[in-house]
Amino acid sequence: MPKSIDIHLVKRPEGMPRESDFAAMERNVADVRDGEILIQNLFMSVDPAMRPRLSRGQELNEPIGGPATGRVIQSRNPSFREGDTVQHRMSFRQLALSDGKGVTRLDVDPALPLTVYMHVLGNGGFVAYGGLLEIGKLKDGEQVFVSTAAGSVGSIVAQIAKIKGCFVIGSTGSDDKASWLTSLGLDVVINYKKESIREALKRAATRGLDVYFDNVGGDHLNAALPRMNLLGRIPVCGMVSAYNNPGALSAPINTLSNIIYGRVTIRGFTADDFPHLRSKFNEDMTTWVKSGKIKYQETIVTGIENAPRALIGLLNGENTGKMLVKLA
Ligand SMILES: NC(=O)c1ccc[n+]([C@@H]2O[C@H](COP(=O)([O-])OP(=O)(O)OC[C@H]3O[C@@H](n4cnc5c(N)ncnc54)[C@H](OP(=O)(O)O)[C@@H]3O)[C@@H](O)[C@H]2O)c1
Numbered sequence: 232m233p234k235s236i237d238i239h240l241v242k243r244p245e246g247m248p249r250e251s252d253f254a255a256m257e258r259n260v261a262d263v264r265d266g267e268i269l270i271q272n273l274f275m276s277v278d279p280a281m282r283p284r285l286s287r288g289q290e291l292n293e294p295i296g297g298p299a300t301g302r303v304i305q306s307r308n309p310s311f312r313e314g315d316t317v318q319h320r321m322s323f324r325q326l327a328l329s330d331g332k333g334v335t336r337l338d339v340d341p342a343l344p345l346t347v348y349m350h351v352l353g354n355g356g357f358v359a360y361g362g363l364l365e366i367g368k369l370k371d372g373e374q375v376f377v378s379t380a381a382g383s384v385g386s387i388v389a390q391i392a393k394i395k396g397c398f399v400i401g402s403t404g405s406d407d408k409a410s411w412l413t414s415l416g417l418d419v420v421i422n423y424k425k426e427s428i429r430e431a432l433k434r435a436a437t438r439g440l441d442v443y444f445d446n447v448g449g450d451h452l453n454a455a456l457p458r459m460n461l462l463g464r465i466p467v468c469g470m471v472s473a474y475n476n477p478g479a480l481s482a483p484i485n486t487l488s489n490i491i492y493g494r495v496t497i498r499g500f501t502a503d504d505f506p507h508l509r510s511k512f513n514e515d516m517t518t519w520v521k522s523g524k525i526k527y528q529e530t531i532v533t534g535i536e537n538a539p540r541a542l543i544g545l546l547n548g549e550n551t552g553k554m555l556v557k558l559a
Pocket residue numbers: 278279280354355358379380381382383384385402403404405408446447467468469470471472473500501502545546547548549550552553554
């Protein structure tokens with residue numbers, strides 16, 4: 232009987248999670264029955280949105296859920312063959328037994344590394360693309376600000392905006408990440424840990440902002456609102472600054488009156504909001520990645536037992552680009 236090491240949540244974190252909130256547990260994996268598949272997970276993602284779920288939603292003493300890419304190693308389900316590469320949401324475990332529901336076969340381009348399907352050609356890339364172009368209604372040559380610009384989503388947003396000929400300001404939390412963003416062609420990079428985001432953005436956005444792609448909320452949203460141009464758009468992708476707070480409550484925003492003066496639209500969204508863009512996204516992003524117009528970085532932590540450390544590291548800003556855990 233095969234064994235799997237799984238990571239359980241054993242204590243609800245208060246503030247920043249600690250490694251003692253998690254435990255590695257060994258599990259005997261049951262035999263594969265008719266209709267089932269056994270998946271060996273190869274890579275799993277850690278995402279900021281996992282943090283609020285650790286406070287509410289994720290069961291205690293169960294393997295944590297989230298995106299993973301794996302290989303089918305046994306199949307008694309006619310929809311899957313052994314050797315298929317699949318994506319699903321049974322992460323934080325080495326082996327996953329499934330009836331196939333919620334498991335998608337991945338059509339992998341042999342010219343690209345498998346991991347790109349977990350970020351630039353996966354959900355992160357798609358929310359960057361749809362969030363900026365559909366929700367943010369970006370026009371060529373506009374003034375754009377993106378927060379967590381060196382992260383998985385932010386770095387793709389910033390580069391799409393550059394492809395569209397925009398003036399792009401990005402914020403990040405370290406000089407190393409800022410250097411990478413400068414090498415990608417961003418016009419201004421702000422290290423928000425070194426200077427006040429409000430002052431720095433005021434200085435940088437000399438022609439105002441048409442689009443603020445918000446990944447942070449709190450102080451970043453507060454700083455962006457007074458800079459918005461007439462009919463500006465703020466697609467809200469996430470609010471990572473709030474996720475460690477009880478109830479994921481953001482820091483107070485006191486600049487909302489700018490919505491009225493600027494006729495500004497603020498709209499939250501998820502990847503489910505623009506399914507009609509999927510094939511155009513696949514086509515555009517594959518072309519951009521292969522031609523080097525869109526570059527990416529990965530921060531890869533190895534071993535299932537290090538998955539909690541990877542999640543904590545992500546929330547502390549230790550990643551450049553996409554944070555992944557390599558499981559096999
Ligand atoms: N709506 C959706 O469907 C959807 C899908 C995917 C992601 N998202 C959201 O998109 C955002 C980015 O996600 P991602 O997966 O690309 O993660 P990421 O940006 O790769 O990693 C998270 C980053 O957040 C930054 N951060 C942490 N605490 C912060 C704080 N208090 N203030 C400012 N920055 C902070 C850190 O970078 P620094 O070094 O810059 O601090 C860290 O590297 C998140 O808000 C996430 O929830 C939404």
